Amino acid sequence: MITLxxxxxxxxxxxTDHEQLEYDPQLATVGELRDRLVAxxxxxxxxxxxxxxxxxxxxxxxxxxxxxxxxxxxFFPPVTGG
Amino acid sequence: MAIVVQQATxxxxxxxxxxxxxxxxxxxxxxxxxxxxxFNDGEEVAGMLLEHYPGMTEKALGSIVDEACQRWPxxxxxxxxxxxxxxxxxxxxxxxxxxAHRAAAFEASHFIIDYLxxxxxxxxxxxxxxxxxxxxxxxxxxxxxEKWR
Numbered sequence: 001m002i003t004l005x006x007x008x009x010x011x012x013x014x015x016t017d018h019e020q021l022e023y024d025p026q027l028a029t030v031g032e033l034r035d036r037l038v039a040x041x042x043x044x045x046x047x048x049x050x051x052x053x054x055x056x057x058x059x060x061x062x063x064x065x066x067x068x069x070x071x072x073x074x075f076f077p078p079v080t081g082g
Numbered sequence: 083m084a085i086v087v088q089q090a091t092x093x094x095x096x097x098x099x100x101x102x103x104x105x106x107x108x109x110x111x112x113x114x115x116x117x118x119x120x121f122n123d124g125e126e127v128a129g130m131l132l133e134h135y136p137g138m139t140e141k142a143l144g145s146i147v148d149e150a151c152q153r154w155p156x157x158x159x160x161x162x163x164x165x166x167x168x169x170x171x172x173x174x175x176x177x178x179x180x181x182a183h184r185a186a187a188f189e190a191s192h193f194i195i196d197y198l199x200x201x202x203x204x205x206x207x208x209x210x211x212x213x214x215x216x217x218x219x220x221x222x223x224x225x226x227x228e229k230w231r
Contacts, residue, residue: 005135007133007135007203007205008133008205008207008216009205009216011133051219055135055138055203058135058137058138058141058142059138059141059142060142060201074135074138074203076135076203076205077205077216077219078200078218078219079199079200079201079202079203079204079205079219080199080204080205080206080216080217080218080219081132081134081163081175081198081199081202081203081204081205081206082116082163082174082175082195082198082199082202082204
């Protein structure tokens with residue numbers, strides 16, 4: 001299983017903050033998971049934004065980060081704390 | 083070293099004092115306090131909601147503080163960030179650093195807030211006269227990291 005987490009503008013737009021996804025070994029990276037989500041349409045295209053940020057198991061990562069079963073993957077807009 | 087994420091407000095003066103309290107090796111304490119402004123990007127701001135990623139927030143702040151401790155000889159670090167509903171004039175964030183000499187405390191506190199701005203998972207949503215809006219990240223914040231490379 002992959003636990004998907006969404007935050008801020010993406011969470012609001014997609015009206016969901018998390019989702020459990022079946023692990024698919026064909027998806028080798030976080031970026032490939034992102035592409036599969038974008039292909040859903042209906043708002044998910046937002047994850048194709050050039051500035052999209054992602055985290056794997058609560059560490060920020062690049063879209064090229066390898067994906068493994070059991071991962072928690074988060075997508076979010078650029079952060080604005082402080 | 084203390085890292086706190088909380089909804090409640092805080093007393094910056096008390097936090098500054100805590101960095102010195104009965105530690106006679108401390109020669110310098112530097113504190114940064116970030117506040118909610120009542121105006122941003124051409125609109126009046128009536129308040130804001132701060133969202134975060136529980137778990138990752140603490141982890142990200144922890145690695146920023148660890149990195150600062152590796153770069154400078156620090157005696158203490160207090161990092162507090164608020165979440166939830168905030169009103170104009172309220173403090174949002176406190177970064178406090180103590181060290182034997184001033185240079186380390188100045189530089190480390192600057193480093194911590196610069197990294198927090200671009201690496202810690204917080205998002206601000208402002209209530210403005212024109213309705214609620216998510217705050218956009220500023221390129222200046224990303225550029226600010228250049229000086230620490």
